[in-house]
Amino acid sequence: MLAEEVRDLLAVQPGETVIDGTFGSGGHSTLLAADLQGRGKLIAIDRDPGARDYFARFEQTTPAQTRFLRGDFSLVLQQLCANDVKADAILLDLGVSSMQIDTPERGFSYAADAPLDMRMDPSDEISAADLVNEWPEKELVKIFHTYGEERYARQIVRAIVRRRREQPFERTLDLVDVIKHAIPAPARFGEGHPAKRVFQALRIAVNDELVSLEDALPAAVDMLRPGGRLAVIAFHSLEDRIVKQFFRAEAKGCICPPDFPICACSRDPEVRLLTPRALRPGTREVAVNPRAASARLRGVMKVG
Numbered sequence: 001m002l003a004e005e006v007r008d009l010l011a012v013q014p015g016e017t018v019i020d021g022t023f024g025s026g027g028h029s030t031l032l033a034a035d036l037q038g039r040g041k042l043i044a045i046d047r048d049p050g051a052r053d054y055f056a057r058f059e060q061t062t063p064a065q066t067r068f069l070r071g072d073f074s075l076v077l078q079q080l081c082a083n084d085v086k087a088d089a090i091l092l093d094l095g096v097s098s099m100q101i102d103t104p105e106r107g108f109s110y111a112a113d114a115p116l117d118m119r120m121d122p123s124d125e126i127s128a129a130d131l132v133n134e135w136p137e138k139e140l141v142k143i144f145h146t147y148g149e150e151r152y153a154r155q156i157v158r159a160i161v162r163r164r165r166e167q168p169f170e171r172t173l174d175l176v177d178v179i180k181h182a183i184p185a186p187a188r189f190g191e192g193h194p195a196k197r198v199f200q201a202l203r204i205a206v207n208d209e210l211v212s213l214e215d216a217l218p219a220a221v222d223m224l225r226p227g228g229r230l231a232v233i234a235f236h237s238l239e240d241r242i243v244k245q246f247f248r249a250e251a252k253g254c255i256c257p258p259d260f261p262i263c264a265c266s267r268d269p270e271v272r273l274l275t276p277r278a279l280r281p282g283t284r285e286v287a288v289n290p291r292a293a294s295a296r297l298r299g300v301m302k303v304g
């Protein structure tokens with residue numbers, strides 16, 4: 001996704017160290033590794049153990065040095081940073097991969113009957129079923145409303161709570177059925193699949209995606225060498241807002257309250273914005289891959 005734009009933004013040179021924080025099936029890594037021209041290093045991170053199989057294939061065809069680290073990118077980046085690892089280019093391509101959505105038994109899809117799971121890392125403690133069956137009504141309304149922008153969050157949660165008292169949710173289609181019946185009939189036919197927004201909200205909550213992003217961004221900037229580049233692709237407006245505000249604050253430097261007459265913090269800008277406005281996929285890419293429609297790419301370069 002946004003492959004050429006990412007490649008231009010990160011402008012990887014032979015001999016550099018590249019970190020792909022969201023390896024997935026290795027599409028971006030393959031392009032970035034090609035720019036290393038056999039010299040340099042690519043560190044691949046993914047919290048999903050399934051990414052390791054794709055990495056094994058990638059490793060065989062990549063002449064540069066490669067390494068796979070499984071875990072949440074926020075933790076892995078912080079650990080690399082603590083070990084003084086420096087990078088020249090870092091990519092975070094947020095959200096779920098096509099591989100995850102298209103593997104029904106992972107429970108990410110509202111279109112297939114499967115266990116209601118949605119954990120990117122299956123060893124994490126809380127699945128979507130735990131959340132739906134155990135979280136207080138108020139919390140569920142909050143996440144459906146904020147992470148899913150679901151207009152009928154209250155009605156859906158009331159129906160969920162009624163059903164879970166009788167029988168806990170186990171399967172994706174049980175939840176889809178309850179959602180369909182909870183929303184007014186006309187809404188079932190507009191704005192995509194009626195369960196799309198609730199499934200998105202659950203996935204973000206189960207994987208604590210926004211917290212990971214907030215923790216990862218400072219670690220990523222910290223570990224960049226001067227002149228190093230960081231690119232982030234976001235799919236959700238909340239993610240994109242976190243990235244935009246973080247990049248702007250780091251590019252500004254000064255953190256004094258706006259009513260201070262002169263700067264008292266003496267903080268210098270950490271980065272320069274490479275994308276004053278987010279880059280979006282062209283119509284041709286969206287036609288081929290409709291999932292790309294909501295993608296937003298932003299990038300910065302470390303100054304120093």
Ligand SMILES: C[S@@+](CC[C@H](N)C(=O)[O-])C[C@H]1O[C@@H](n2cnc3c(N)ncnc32)[C@H](O)[C@@H]1O
Nearest residue numbers: 022024025026027028046047048072073093097
């Ligand atoms: C959109 S896909 C990346 C696709 C990849 N760029 C490619 O070209 O194949 C997102 C990937 O990031 C992983 N991921 C999402 N959040 C993560 C996190 N906090 N830490 C590590 N991996 C994460 C997911 O498991 C998924 O494999």
